[in-house]
Amino acid sequence: MNTPAPVFEARRVSKSFGPVSALKDVSITLFPGEVHSIIGENGAGKSTLMNIICGRFQPTEGQLFVDGKEVHFHLPKDAQAHGIAIAPQEISLVPHLSVAENIMLGAHCGPALSIDWRKTRAEATRHLHEVDNSIDPAARVSSLSKAQQQLVQIARAAATEARVLIFDEPTATLTYREEETLMSYIEALAREGRSAFYISHRLDEVRRLSHRITVLRDGVHVGELAPEEASRERMVTMMAGRPPKAGAQPLRDLPSTDTVLKVEGLTRAHEFRDLSFSLRKGEILGVSGLVGSGRTEMAKCIFGATRADAGRIELNGKPVSFRGPLEAIRAGVIYLPEERKQEGIFPLLSIAENTGLPTLDRFTGLLHLRNRDMMAEVEKLAGQMKAKFNSLRDPITSLSGGNQQKFIIARWLMRDAHVLIMDEPTRGIDVNAKFEIQSVLRKLTEERGLSIIVISSEMEELLDVADRIMVMHEGKVKGAIDRREASQEGLLQMAMS
């Protein structure tokens, strides 16, 4: 027997945040050249474990070993000194600096005192091109899309030449094409003998990439799978502790034929052109497309966040033109942005406040806020979506990434509306919770007659929940088909035609 020694090992690690225990007695190893995936539901403790490994958090108990020697990390700097780098779940870049400088942050090239900018830029560009070659290294990070920022962040981690790389949900913001590049990049990395921890809720990716899969549930290590034995069913069952529920929402015929939203010839320079479509009462319309197809821009324009150059929008048969989001919300059109951290949450407020804030008017008593009613409703929605939290009074930042997303969805479900536009609503949400959220959406369309537009880069998601799927490509509508006739290949072909 000569198994190589692990490059990294965490032994019996536990972590608690006050009364919340996020990790319990977890042990994990990583061998040279190995891609080791960690899967688990939202709040299972995946990011917490990774944050301990990269020195952002200190474990409450347990030991870490690099090359068999025990190490103590007080700061990410210490972990980096041992060759460990992370591309974290939330974007963590300096917005005002260039892409190149972000990649080389804290690692500029040059002699002792003065920085050699040409060498630094060349180095940054080299690392960036391994992951993506469409991004301009001289661009400011703040001018990039979320997907591009995610890629820069991955290049950043790779540029540290670390032996152990941690990818915490790197593909959540990516679409098909960039995902493909990233996969082959990680495979190449492993062939060079570098190792990676990989986290994703996209189970196909996990199966394709991993040499080993570890499952966490409620902060506990519940098992390890080889990729051959990791069927989708098996993974979901281990993550949830029970067999998975059915996948797709059943097909249906819409009860009403009324048109709620009608868009005609909507155009905005450099964003989209001549968009026309309609949305029926109680319908879920899926919008598919690659990055840059103009889906988000269209949503923002309908919501009144930007002004159209041409075209008209009709709501319940009456032409509307919102001068701002407030008017749209009053008219019953709601938009849920794709970037939750920057546009969606109030980091200093509690979970309950974050959820109830836009609907406070509904809970205003004569002289006071009817807090208890609000809490009760938030609690009910949280239960429906299987959100994991300690107390609704905790700050929202204490939630795991996926659970934050659930409460932001809940926020808008508390409001009465005619049209709900959701941009990547289940990004970063685990398989079971995704199903729960889709069921909630479906129920809303049936009970309240709400009409929903779901923008998603995951075609499976649209095929699970939408009644009809519209395909956009480079700012134009390529077509729309009923779910009954839709398939992944069909949608891709439609986009490319």
Added chain:
Amino acid sequence: MASANTSELSTPAPRRQASLLSRFWAWEGSGVLVALVALTAALTLATDNFLSAYNVSVVLRQAAFVGLVALGQTLVLLVGGIDLSVGAAAGLSSIVGAIALTQWGIHPYLIIPFTMFFGFALGALNGVFVAGLRLNPFIVTLATWEIFAGLTLVITKGYPIRPLGDQFGIFGKGEIWGIPVPVIIFFASAIFLIWMLRQTRFGRNIFAVGGNRDAAILAGIRVRLVEFTAFGMAGMFAALAGILFASRMDAGQPSVGEGWLMGAITAAILGGTSLRGGQGSIVGTVLGALLLAVLGNGTVLLNVSGFWQRVIVGGVVLVAVLVDLLRRKD
């Protein structure tokens, strides 16, 4: 449709011009530079003596003292902090420098480095509280402002320390090729800082820490050391301004830095430095300090009452903020 056509038809030449202009506009210091040029032109036309050698050297000297303090303040603003104690630190440092000169017998040529070192220690005290203990910089420096100003009065009982002697006077009163020494020191300091912020790791780390502290920590940057040093340097530049002013007045005066705090922050903000950290430039701050000095000088030349000067400065700051708002919308 229409806009797609125009961009296809346009030739490359005007596009490059446009991008040069928009790049200038995107630079934080663009607003203050335009204002400075416009004001200079207006004053040149409205008065006969604005551009006289004598008056220019008056303006520059005025800019130099507040400007030095503003340079340090800019570093603190860039890391996302603020230092309200700079004026008081300048006062206390100049008093200690004057005492070192007159009572402890330190050589006049060593007084400047000595005072700067002392000023660094004062700033470092802020740094310990802000960077080390993660306290709010506004509150910490509000407290140390009081402490430094109080200590100055305790030491001097309100009386100036004088005389400081001719040998020491050259730093404040001397000229080289007709340029006042404080002005030379101011520009030399600015050039040093421009180089530091552009070419050294410490300089780049200042932008990283101020732009996104978490990202900087993740990148392995020693965030606390960067913050600590920025505060130390703010104290150091304040002390430099204070002791140069003492040299010029031939007296260590307890009240020396009183008006400098507002001037320093105003110069930095006029120069486009963001109060939220991570954005700003030394060139902008230098221009901001010059603009303030020209404004002050202009009101004197035009015989506007000194009281109006404050109203005008306040108005200029508001306009600058508005211009900045428009600039960022583009």
